[in-house]
Amino acid sequence: MNQSGNKPKIVIALGGSILLPSLNAHAIHAYVPVMLEIAAKAQVYIVVGGGKIAREYIDVARSIGTDESTSDEIGIAVTRINASLLISALGDVAYPLVPTTYHEALSYGCSERIVVMGGIVPGQTTDAVSAVLAERVRASILVNATSIDGIYSADPNNPAYAKTAKRYDTITTAKLLEIVQQGSVRAGSNNIMDLVAVKMIDRCGMPLVVLDGRDPANVLSALQTGTFAGTVVSEDGTSPLPLIS
Numbered sequence: 001m002n003q004s005g006n007k008p009k010i011v012i013a014l015g016g017s018i019l020l021p022s023l024n025a026h027a028i029h030a031y032v033p034v035m036l037e038i039a040a041k042a043q044v045y046i047v048v049g050g051g052k053i054a055r056e057y058i059d060v061a062r063s064i065g066t067d068e069s070t071s072d073e074i075g076i077a078v079t080r081i082n083a084s085l086l087i088s089a090l091g092d093v094a095y096p097l098v099p100t101t102y103h104e105a106l107s108y109g110c111s112e113r114i115v116v117m118g119g120i121v122p123g124q125t126t127d128a129v130s131a132v133l134a135e136r137v138r139a140s141i142l143v144n145a146t147s148i149d150g151i152y153s154a155d156p157n158n159p160a161y162a163k164t165a166k167r168y169d170t171i172t173t174a175k176l177l178e179i180v181q182q183g184s185v186r187a188g189s190n191n192i193m194d195l196v197a198v199k200m201i202d203r204c205g206m207p208l209v210v211l212d213g214r215d216p217a218n219v220l221s222a223l224q225t226g227t228f229a230g231t232v233v234s235e236d237g238t239s240p241l242p243l244i245s
């Protein structure tokens with residue numbers, strides 16, 4: 001396990017659809033106590049997604065003839081606004097600025113405060129950012145809090161697979177790579193995980209947990225007890241959880 005002082009480093013990818021399903025119904029307040037509790041035992045880095053709001057901006061951009069990489073830049077801007085909102089809600093326990101590079105994230109992490117960031121470069125999603133960041137800070141684990149309760153053998157939301165799709169409790173990284181290999185790379189696309197992210201995880205052997213972030217307590221429970229709704233992904237299919245007490 002990689003440690004900073006006595007604290008493990010944990011990177012949490014918080015989907016925009018989890019944190020801000022809409023501007024009227026957000027989960028920012030619900031996530032603050034969970035993040036504070038985790039941060040008492042670990043050095044926490046959070047990567048916030050853009051969610052539906054980013055996709056709506058990207059749709060408008062496309063409708064006026066904007067190219068894909070510029071549309072991505074618009075998506076990145078939304079992720080950074082979402083990151084700013086979470087920083088604001090966390091208060092002094094969070095570093096006050098949103099890093100725009102991995103170097104900045106590392107540097108802000110030296111404050112031992114929670115670091116919150118969004119996207120970095122076009123052509124990927126914040127899943128990829130979280131995977132690169134996890135490698136860069138030598139995290140003990142990457143947690144991907146999403147709107148589905150783990151990784152399935154096929155898309156359970158597709159009526160053709162609804163009855164046969166099987167949820168994995170644990171899975172190898174190689175198997176996850178196989179599952180996401182067919183995904184789209186268009187701006188705003190919505191797959192279980194970004195292919196770039198899975199390749200990064202595979203490359204550095206980073207343990208990953210994909211879990212249902214619609215209930216913030218699930219994130220805490222995964223890290224504290226190892227009991228949660230989701231899937232553990234690792235090189236050999238074993239679980240490093242629980243990680244904090």
Ligand code: UTP
Nearest residue numbers: 015016049050051072075119120122125126188
């Ligand atoms: P997200 O990471 O939010 O994508 O980035 P998502 O798959 O919609 O995730 P959820 O719904 O939040 O879980 C939003 C968009 O911003 C651009 C991409 O277009 C992405 O689809 N983006 C984000 C980048 O181009 N680069 C980045 O590093 C991050």
